[in-house]
Amino acid sequence: MKSVLKRVVVGTLVVLCTQGALAQAREGVSELALYQGPDRQARLVEVAKGESGITVYHTYPALTNVMTAFTKKYGIKTRAWRAGSEAILQRVITEARGNRFEVDIVQNNAPENEAAHRERLLQVVRSPLRSDLIPQATPAHGEWVGVTLDVWTAAYNTNRVTEAELPKSYEDLQDPKWKGRLGIEANNHGWFGTLLQELGEERGREIFKNIVAVNGISARKGHSLLTTMVASGEVPLALTVYNWNPEQLKAKGAPIKGLALKPVIAQPSTVAMLKKAPNPASALLFYDFIISEEGQRILQEFSYVTTHKKLAHPLRDDALRYIDPGKAIDMQNAWLTTFDEMIVKKAK
Amino acid sequence: MSTSLNAAGVRQARVSPWQRLGGALNMQWLVIGACLLAVAYLALMPLGFLIWQSFFTPDTAGEASRFTLGNYARAYGSTETLHLLGNSLVFAFGTAVFAFGVGGMLAWMNERTNTPFKKLFFALSIIPLIIPGIMFTISWILLGSPKIGLINMLLQSWFSTDHVFVNVYSLWGMIWVEGLHYSPMAFLMMTAAFRSMDPSLEESALMSGASIGQIFWRVTLKLTWPAIFASVLILFVRAIEAFEVPALLGIPVGTQVLTSAIYQAVHQYPSQVGLASSYGTTLLLITTAGIYLQSRLTGKGSKYATVTGKGFRPRVVDLGSWRYVTAAVFILYFALIVLLPFLVLLWSSLQSYYAVPTMEAARNMSLNAYRFLWDHPTIANSVWNSLVLAFGSATIVMLMTSVVCWIVIKTKLPGRWLLDNVASLPLVFPGLVLGLAVMVFYLNFNIGVYGTLWIMLIVYVTRFMPYGMRYNSTSMLQIHKELEESAQMSGASWGTMFYRILLPLLKPGLLAGWIYVFIVSIRELSASILLYSPGNEVIAIVIWELWENGQFVELSALGVVFILALLLLVVLAQYVGRRFGVKEI
Numbered sequence: 001m002k003s004v005l006k007r008v009v010v011g012t013l014v015v016l017c018t019q020g021a022l023a024q025a026r027e028g029v030s031e032l033a034l035y036q037g038p039d040r041q042a043r044l045v046e047v048a049k050g051e052s053g054i055t056v057y058h059t060y061p062a063l064t065n066v067m068t069a070f071t072k073k074y075g076i077k078t079r080a081w082r083a084g085s086e087a088i089l090q091r092v093i094t095e096a097r098g099n100r101f102e103v104d105i106v107q108n109n110a111p112e113n114e115a116a117h118r119e120r121l122l123q124v125v126r127s128p129l130r131s132d133l134i135p136q137a138t139p140a141h142g143e144w145v146g147v148t149l150d151v152w153t154a155a156y157n158t159n160r161v162t163e164a165e166l167p168k169s170y171e172d173l174q175d176p177k178w179k180g181r182l183g184i185e186a187n188n189h190g191w192f193g194t195l196l197q198e199l200g201e202e203r204g205r206e207i208f209k210n211i212v213a214v215n216g217i218s219a220r221k222g223h224s225l226l227t228t229m230v231a232s233g234e235v236p237l238a239l240t241v242y243n244w245n246p247e248q249l250k251a252k253g254a255p256i257k258g259l260a261l262k263p264v265i266a267q268p269s270t271v272a273m274l275k276k277a278p279n280p281a282s283a284l285l286f287y288d289f290i291i292s293e294e295g296q297r298i299l300q301e302f303s304y305v306t307t308h309k310k311l312a313h314p315l316r317d318d319a320l321r322y323i324d325p326g327k328a329i330d331m332q333n334a335w336l337t338t339f340d341e342m343i344v345k346k347a348k
Numbered sequence: 349m350s351t352s353l354n355a356a357g358v359r360q361a362r363v364s365p366w367q368r369l370g371g372a373l374n375m376q377w378l379v380i381g382a383c384l385l386a387v388a389y390l391a392l393m394p395l396g397f398l399i400w401q402s403f404f405t406p407d408t409a410g411e412a413s414r415f416t417l418g419n420y421a422r423a424y425g426s427t428e429t430l431h432l433l434g435n436s437l438v439f440a441f442g443t444a445v446f447a448f449g450v451g452g453m454l455a456w457m458n459e460r461t462n463t464p465f466k467k468l469f470f471a472l473s474i475i476p477l478i479i480p481g482i483m484f485t486i487s488w489i490l491l492g493s494p495k496i497g498l499i500n501m502l503l504q505s506w507f508s509t510d511h512v513f514v515n516v517y518s519l520w521g522m523i524w525v526e527g528l529h530y531s532p533m534a535f536l537m538m539t540a541a542f543r544s545m546d547p548s549l550e551e552s553a554l555m556s557g558a559s560i561g562q563i564f565w566r567v568t569l570k571l572t573w574p575a576i577f578a579s580v581l582i583l584f585v586r587a588i589e590a591f592e593v594p595a596l597l598g599i600p601v602g603t604q605v606l607t608s609a610i611y612q613a614v615h616q617y618p619s620q621v622g623l624a625s626s627y628g629t630t631l632l633l634i635t636t637a638g639i640y641l642q643s644r645l646t647g648k649g650s651k652y653a654t655v656t657g658k659g660f661r662p663r664v665v666d667l668g669s670w671r672y673v674t675a676a677v678f679i680l681y682f683a684l685i686v687l688l689p690f691l692v693l694l695w696s697s698l699q700s701y702y703a704v705p706t707m708e709a710a711r712n713m714s715l716n717a718y719r720f721l722w723d724h725p726t727i728a729n730s731v732w733n734s735l736v737l738a739f740g741s742a743t744i745v746m747l748m749t750s751v752v753c754w755i756v757i758k759t760k761l762p763g764r765w766l767l768d769n770v771a772s773l774p775l776v777f778p779g780l781v782l783g784l785a786v787m788v789f790y791l792n793f794n795i796g797v798y799g800t801l802w803i804m805l806i807v808y809v810t811r812f813m814p815y816g817m818r819y820n821s822t823s824m825l826q827i828h829k830e831l832e833e834s835a836q837m838s839g840a841s842w843g844t845m846f847y848r849i850l851l852p853l854l855k856p857g858l859l860a861g862w863i864y865v866f867i868v869s870i871r872e873l874s875a876s877i878l879l880y881s882p883g884n885e886v887i888a889i890v891i892w893e894l895w896e897n898g899q900f901v902e903l904s905a906l907g908v909v910f911i912l913a914l915l916l917l918v919v920l921a922q923y924v925g926r927r928f929g930v931k932e933i
Contacts, residue, residue, distance in 0.1 A: 055882065061897045079882035082893060086615040087877055094784065098791025100798065115617040119409045186599050187615075218600040224898035225486075225596070232702045234489065234496045248898060253712070254701040332616055347602040 029280040033125045033273065040128065041288075045074070047281035053077030054282045057088050058107040060148075060269065062302040069298055070289050076282045085109045089116060092274070096121050101276040104283035110268040110325035111190065113144040118329070123275045125284065129291050136322045137268055137307035146268030147290050148304040151315045152191050154259040155227060155246040160236035167237075170199065170207050170261060178215040183235030185226050186219040186344055190328045191240055191265050193335035198263040198321050205342070212346045219347040231256045243315055244303035264315060267323040268307065376842035383751040384767070390810040391770045394777055397785035398632075402625035406618035419626040429609070433630065435598075436588050436606040439522055444584035446527035451534025452579070454681065458535075459542035460550075460568060461667050463674040470539075471918035475686050477532040477867050478914045479693075480891050481592040483907045486900075487689035488525045489596065490696075492516035496704060498692070517601045526593040528685050530586065534579045536864050537819060540856035541575035542568070544826040546654040550665060560665060574645055574652050575822040581638040582818050585775055588631055591874075606630070610778050624781055631776035639772050643756075643765035653828035655853055690911060697905035717905035726885050733801060734887040738869035741808035742862045748809075749816030749861075750854055753824045754846070756817075758832065768817060775814035779874025782811060787878055799881045807875045812865045819864065823857025824850075867914075 032047065053076055056067065067078040081103075083091070089112040092103065096119070106113065106122075116122050122143035130138050130145060137146025156166065160181070167173050173182065196204035211217060218235060220226040227245040229235040231254040239261075246258040271290055277283045289295045296308040305313045328335075402420070407413035423429055454473050457463050476484065491499050494512040503513045515521060549571065553563045569576070594605045610627045613620040667674060696702045697717050703709040721727060749771065755761060756768045774782065786807050790798045797803045827850065835845040851858070873888040880889055894903045 061893070081880075081882050082889075083877050084896070086617075086619070089617060090619055090784065091787075091878060094787055095791065098788065098798075100791055102799070112617065183600075186595075219602075221595040221599055222896075224896060224900075227898055228486075228702060228900050229489075232490070232496055233704065234493055245898060249701050252700040254703075329617055336612070336616070344599065345602050345604070347600055 029123060029275065029277060032280050032284060033123050036126050036128060044281045044285050044288075048074070048076060048279070048285055051076075051279035051282045053079060054104040054277075054279050054286055055079045055081065055102050056105045056107065056286070057081050057083070057092065057103050059083070059085050059088060059109070060107060062299060062304065063107055065302070066290055066295055066298050067286075069295070070286055073289070074282075074285055076285065078286075085112045088112065092116055092121060093119055096276070101274065101278055103274055104277040104279050105271060105273055105286055107147070107269065107271045109150070110144070110146065110270050110323070111328040113270045113272050114139075114325035115329055116272065117141060117143045121275060122272045123277065123280075125273055125287055127284070127288050127291065129288055132293070132309055133291060133307045134309060134316070137270075139325075144270040144272035145287070145291055146307045147271050147296070148269045148299050148306055149266040149316065149320075150269055151243040151264060151266040151305050151320070152188070152240045153243045153246075153264065153315070154237060154239050154261050155230050155241045155256055156237045156259055157230050157233050157235075158255040158257055160233050166259060167261065170195075170204075170211075173239075174207065174210045174214060176214055178211075178237065180216060181236040182211070182215055182217045183226055183229060183238040184217050184219055184343060185223050185238075185240045186221045186347075188240045189332075189335040189339035190267065190323050192339045192343070193328075193331055194265050194321060194323045195263065196338070198265070208342055212343065216346075216348040217343055219344045227256070243305060247303040260315060262319060263321045264319065265321050265323060266305070266315075267328075268325075379751060379843065379846075380755065383748050384755070386748055387752055387767070387771045387813065390806070390813065391774055393789055394782050394785035394810065395632075395770070395773055397788065398625045398628055398777060398781060401622045401781075402629060404622050406620060406622065408618045416622070419620075419622040423609075423623060423626040429606075429627070432604055432606045432609055435519075435603060439519060439526070439594065439598075439605055440584045440587035440590075442519070442523035443526045443530070443587035443590075444580045446523055447531045447583050447587075448534045448576070448580050450527065450681075450685075451531035451536075452538045452576070454531070454678070455535045455538035455542055456564070456568070457674045457678065459539050460545070460665050461671060461674055462664050463667065463671050463678065465675065465678075467922065469678050469682075470922075471915050472682050472686055473535045474532040474863065474867070474918075475690070475911055475914065476529050477864075478870075478910050479529075479689065479907055480871060480888075480903075480910075481529065482596070482891075482895055483693060483903060484529050484689060485525055485593050485596045487692040488516050488521075490692050490702070491688060492521060498705070501704070517597055519598075519603060522593050522597045522603070525597060526587055526590055529593070530583055533586070533815075533864060534583060536860035537575055537579045537582075537822060537857075538572065540819065540823055540860040541572045541826070543856040544655050544823060544853075545571060546656070547664075549654070554665075560667065560670065563665065571652060571654060574642070574825050577642055577645060578818045578822050581642060582775070582815065585631070585635050585638065588634065589776055589778070607778070614778070614780050621781060621784060624778055628776065628778055628781060632773055635773060635776050636769055639769045640765060643768060652825050654826045656828040656830060690908070693904045693907045693911075696901055697908050699901055702900055702904075717902045718909075720899075720902050721905055721909065724890070727887075727890055729883075730885045730887045730890050733884060734870050737801060737805055737808060737886065738866045740805050741812060741869045742865040744805075744809050745812050745816040745865050746820065746858050746862050749813060750820045750824075750851065750858065751846075753817060753820040754850065757821055757824045758829065768821070771817050772814040774810045777811075779811070779872075780878065783807060783875030783878040786810070786875070799884075801884050803879050804876060804884070804886070807879060808869045808872060811872065811875065812868060815865055815868070816861050819857045819861025820854060823854045827853050 032044065035043065056063070056078055058080060059082065064080065067080060070076065071078055085108050088106060088108050092106055093116070095101070095103070106116065113122070124142040126142065133146065165177065199207065220229060220235070223241050223245055226235065226238050227241045227249060230238045230241070230246070231249045243258055246256045249256050271287060273280070273283045273287055291308070293308060293310060296306040296311055300306050300311055305315050403415055403417070404413045405416050405418070454469070458466050458469055458473065491497050492514045494500060494515050497514065497516065500513050504510060516525065545568065550563050550567050553567045558566070589607065591607045591611060594607060598604060599608070606627060610624045613624040613627065695705055698713040698715070699709060700712060700714065700716065752767065752771055756764045786803065790803055797806065831849055831853070832845055835849045840848070871888055873892055876886055876888055877892065880886060891903065891906065894906065
């Protein structure tokens with residue numbers, strides 16, 4: 001009983017103390033984040049010395065490598081918490097409402113971080129390095145920055161689909177030779193909504209209605225599963241995997257290849273700093289590091305399409321189309337319904 | 349309340365000094381009170397959250413949350429939900445019956461017959477439970493898919509045809525996979541029930557000329573009816589709440605269930621927790637109905653009590669030459685259900701990516717996946733955390749629910765079935781909603797558990813309490829009241845009676861439940877993922893990460909290691925048991 005009481009008292013004290021310290025630090029956060037003077041870097045390094053490492057919430061496995069390189073460069077420790085995109089958003093929002101501020105940096109899909117922006121949780125950061133990135137990676141509000149592009153491509157099993165019969169466009173998939181051979185990820189409504197927009201709503205719907213009626217599309221939960229199923233031959237041609245999915249398996253010798261069907265669609269994966277980050281200087285150093293050429297190269301090594309202008313990638317051409325993160329939130333229900341009605345419920 | 353609860357205690361007061369009565373009462377009420385409070389606290393908090401949320405719109409920075417009936421209107425205003433619910437019910441009912449059939453039969457052969465080698469089979473019977481759900485389902489895709497399924501390919505080449513023999517992508521396929529995966533749950537529960545059977549009843553039937561089939565049907569099954577009902581009920585409710593199998597086998601062919609709708613509601617922005625909760629209320633009602641029925645069944649006094657004051661020597665039924673048939677059934681089961689998926693995992697763990705077994709692929713075998721696991725930075729820590737949590741939650745759940753079950757079954761407290769119900773409802777809270785409820789609560793009621801392993805322990809105990817209830821109540825029902833009464837007549841306090849008489853007699857149920865809760869705690873993901881924190885990873889998170897990264901081969905290797913570790917543990921436990929003369933009841 002005593003220890004519980006003690007815990008409650010200590011807990012309350014800790015909360016009170018951290019709240020006080022936070023109020024003091026808050027001005028420091030935005031001042032640091034917006035500072036653009038020539039000694040920005042030196043100042044951040046100096047302030048960071050008094051901080052206690054950073055906490056990062058992330059969805060990408062490869063972010064671990066960026067964090068390792070960051071620690072090696074600055075000697076700043078990182079604590080990582082990894083989960084799915086929705087769980088991260090959920091946790092950031094719920095923790096903020098519960099007045100708990102432990103996280104410094106959040107890496108997540110653009111729509112999720114756009115949602116965090118709408119929840120007024122993110123800090124505007126004026127990093128000088130932002131100008132090195134493509135425009136789609138730097139929204140006007142400046143509260144998140146795109147570090148990579150998740151590009152959806154098709155992938156096929158090279159033992160089950162020959163080069164000669166590969167489709168050139170979505171129209172080609174209406175050919176009955178694809179009967180029972182197509183797969184798709186079951187949650188790609190954002191991709192589908194944007195694709196229909198690009199193809200022309202009416203024409204797009206017509207094409208997919210035909211594909212589903214003639215050949216059927218099997219829906220799979222999760223891009224990893226879908227890619228594994230392509231490599232094993234279960235799904236000869238998958239329409240929506242992330243571009244690095246087949247690359248990973250191909251490197252291990254699996255009979256799988258990526259295939260870009262136009263219009264190719266991408267969504268930035270983003271990094272943001274929290275308004276109430278407990279370690280703002282270290283967080284900003286990380287922020288700068290991941291969009292610097294050095295940090296971006298690490299991501300490129302893992303087959304990611306980066307957002308750095310200097311690091312070209314064949315998929316990042318002028319024809320590449322981007323999901324608008326704000327629109328993805330506003331249209332969410334409409335896109336979900338369309339995708340469910342047209343594809344998932346008719347899956348076979 | 350106290351008079352009905354403690355009639356025996358009052359009687360005892362006439363012969364003992366008042367002080368002693370006071371002591372006994374305190375002890376009794378302290379334990380009972382603490383358990384009641386704990387159960388109420390653990391179960392009512394998320395229940396309150398769920399019901400409260402279901403009447404509100406999502407709370408965002410742009411729009412404050414407000415009262416609405418819209419969640420219910422949206423959830424139940426369309427025929428779509430009915431359709432999903434229909435699928436869920438068929439799937440859950442099929443799964444429950446099938447899993448019970450398999451698990452119950454194995455338990456009977458293991459406990460009530462003299463089938464050869466049955467000691468070995470205990471460990472093997474619970475193997476499907478330890479395989480992570482994703483891996484178990486995928487192994488069955490690799491076995492039973494029309495395109496690449498090994499079973500189909502093998503049969504097709506034998507009979508030189510392209511006929512599809514089995515198709516795992518169907519409602520039957522879903523029932524098969526889910527049913528097999530959870531058959532150990534029925535196995536463990538029925539094992540406990542059969543272990544506490546009074547063999548003299550079966551023997552008298554035998555003496556009166558009944559055949560083995562008749563004995564089984566008319567004596568064994570009838571006596572274990574509460575256990576059967578409890579197993580089927582909990583299997584049914586669990587299958588309704590299942591997500592992995594319907595997602596991996598149903599969605600590819602357009603078959604969706606209610607949990608798909610719950611999943612979709614939670615996974616958007618703003619997160620529709622209210623909508624998910626209003627879907628969840630249907631599951632709450634179904635469970636409540638089931639628990640009520642069960643309470644009617646068990647309210648019929650000591651009809652099912654087989655453990656009495658009379659001599660009690662467990663003895664098995666001699667099957668004669670039939671025991672070779674049951675042994676053959678065992679072997680067939682293991683070849684098909686345990687060995688086949690295990691071999692698929694083993695094969696894929698030795699590859700660099702999954703390839704259909706061929707001579708060429710066999711040349712590419714390597715141990716890289718195992719090396720990867722060995723070098724993994726967080727696995728050792730995660731395994732330790734998981735073991736600590738699993739041990740803690742299994743022990744707390746089983747001890748706490750044993751007291752609650754005593755109240756529900758052995759007292760005449762009015763409304764005690766509601767207590768049973770409250771303790772059983774966490775079973776159907778969608779995992780993510782439960783995780784969120786606990787998260788919100790401890791963020792606002794800061795006692796320092798958030799961000800530690802304690803918060804996960806709280807969630808695990810809440811989540812698996814219902815299983816403890818079912819396992820314990822099944823065994824509790826079999827213990828005749830007369831044992832308790834004679835202890836009290838001999839002057840034992842309630843605490844002594846509970847500790848020295850009830851707990852040892854409950855051992856079969858306690859142990860079976862403990863094993864079950866231990867294993868499912870290790871696998872718990874949906875609530876853990878929201879609540880773990882850096883440095884407090886559990887093994888389920890590592891599994892999820894490997895899966896998300898597409899490291900299927902490494903995941904297979906982990907599955908293989910899991911199975912071998914479980915086997916080793918059970919064999920070790922049995923060896924230690926024999927060595928130190930721990931007698932099994």
